[in-house]
Amino acid sequence: MNKEELIAKLIREGYIARKEVAEAMLKVPREEFVPEELRPYAYEDRPLPIGEGQTISAPHMVAYMIEAAGIKRGDKVLEVGTGSGYHAAVMAEVVGPEGHVFTIERIPELAERAKERLERLGYGDRVTVYVGDGSKGIPEEAPFDKIIVTAAAKEIPEELLRQLKPGGIMVIPVEEAPGFQVLYRVHKSPDGKIRIEKLLPVMFVPLVSDS
Numbered sequence: 001m002n003k004e005e006l007i008a009k010l011i012r013e014g015y016i017a018r019k020e021v022a023e024a025m026l027k028v029p030r031e032e033f034v035p036e037e038l039r040p041y042a043y044e045d046r047p048l049p050i051g052e053g054q055t056i057s058a059p060h061m062v063a064y065m066i067e068a069a070g071i072k073r074g075d076k077v078l079e080v081g082t083g084s085g086y087h088a089a090v091m092a093e094v095v096g097p098e099g100h101v102f103t104i105e106r107i108p109e110l111a112e113r114a115k116e117r118l119e120r121l122g123y124g125d126r127v128t129v130y131v132g133d134g135s136k137g138i139p140e141e142a143p144f145d146k147i148i149v150t151a152a153a154k155e156i157p158e159e160l161l162r163q164l165k166p167g168g169i170m171v172i173p174v175e176e177a178p179g180f181q182v183l184y185r186v187h188k189s190p191d192g193k194i195r196i197e198k199l200l201p202v203m204f205v206p207l208v209s210d211s
């Protein structure tokens, strides 16, 4: 499959709903975010290994999470789990120059590689990469309009709820039972009340917390 065929398939299957998400995914070169030997598979709809035992998420999951969170132009977004930096680049296209993506990765080698690629591909002024335990968020950059977590948590981290703006949305996979993860959409109402919607069963690498 090539990029255009993949995006057409994701639209047909309902993972991409908005034109701006389709355009963002058409713009970002996924082949730049995978190891050289896996480039021929860059436009297959599946996760691929990126080293350090981690993966770049499948394109349908990247699209689905962006749509589920309603990420839009001007948003200030926190991503927990930078991995390759691909998801951050797609979100950077969607938020545009008025928005910003803060992304945090616990494995320094991955964070460094992602930062280098994002800068090389021209996303350096729209994406800031941090190294650390993202389950604690990035307090100095909070609050965020949207939070995307790309690794499965045992429960929703309190600190991330605190760093979500009133009216904000977080999308996070939660391991409800061993080996069984569900993608949650968490709404924080303007008066600070939390409402959780369960979207679908998923399979992510675990969110590894320092404490």
Ligand code: SAM
Residues within 6 Å of the ligand: 054, 055, 056, 057, 080, 081, 082, 083, 084, 085, 086, 087, 088, 104, 105, 106, 107, 110, 132, 133, 134, 135, 150, 151, 204, 205, 206, 207, 208, 209, 210
């Ligand atoms: N969004 C990524 C992409 O586009 O390539 C895919 C991310 S991968 C599925 C999940 C990432 O979360 C891994 O790189 C892993 O090291 C990272 N991770 C796991 N626990 C973390 C934590 N507590 N804080 C920050 N990153 C974490």
